[in-house]
Amino acid sequence: MSSYFPRTKDLTRTRRSVTDSPPSSPSPTEKSFRHDRLSRLDSSGENIPDRLGRTSSYIRRETRLASLNKPEQDITSKDYKKMYADALHENDRLKSRLQDSKQELVSIRSQLEKVTQRQDRIAEKSTLLESEKKEKQALEKRVSGMEDEIKVLTELKMDNQRLKDENGALIRVISKLSK
Template sequence: MSSLYTRSKEFTRNRKSQSDSPPASPSPTAKTLRVTLPSPHLFILKTNAREARLATLTSRVEEDSNRDYKKLYESALTENQKLKTKLQEAQLELADIKSKLEKMAQQKQEKTSDRSSMLEMEKRERRALERKMSEMEEEMKVLTELKSDNQRLKDENGALIRVISKLSK
């Protein structure tokens, strides 16, 4: 392809022929050149060469861009996969933490219900003990009264024994 390109360059150059000499009194700035136009075949060859070169360049660019897109796509896929696994791990960890939290809340509720039931049982026991204590206090009062009655009766009995012994003498 480069050989075609160099040939077409040679043919498209502007040349001065020897018969094309400048006029006798030209101005220093104005020079006339005769240009020979290339044939239509050269123009087609030149156009075809450009198109072929452009096609190869565009195909290379497309291949490179396709490769780049493919690489980008593959890297995005791998990154997405990594992120998905991280997300799954985080969801599993979250579910585990939620279950632990629920267990702890349930245990706390059980403890509070156990505590409340224990408090109720303790209150009942306390009431029962208070009743027993009041009953025992009543019995103590009765016993102290009985003791005092018994002591009084002993004293009376002793006095009666003395009186009877005096009378029997």
């Protein structure tokens, strides 16, 4: 089966050396070598070279660690004071940023509230417009119905007036005939 991805992960292998493996418990011979290394330090803490005139890295490291453990009051107190001042400065800066963020949050919330109120008003207006349109249509229907009734009424009034006139004329004709 072919793949679109290169197989570099499968092909590239690295060898581990003995130093890459995790440390194991020291053997009895290593313990004696360590004892020899420690015995090379004299009482003042200075290195005593081994048979070949070299000082081991272990001894150098031990002396470095011993020199670092010496308390230096002025340096550490200044460092702590500086660190404290830096921390206070950072806290003040963060507090001001927090205040700014809170103010920005309040302004954004008020803007959001205004926008939602506008949308509510628009929605209310649209519902009012729809109801007004329905009312307008209903009123237009009533007006057109009333106009039709007015036309019918005027026709009825005209018919009624014509009938009154005819009735009056008939009454006159009958009264002339009866004389």
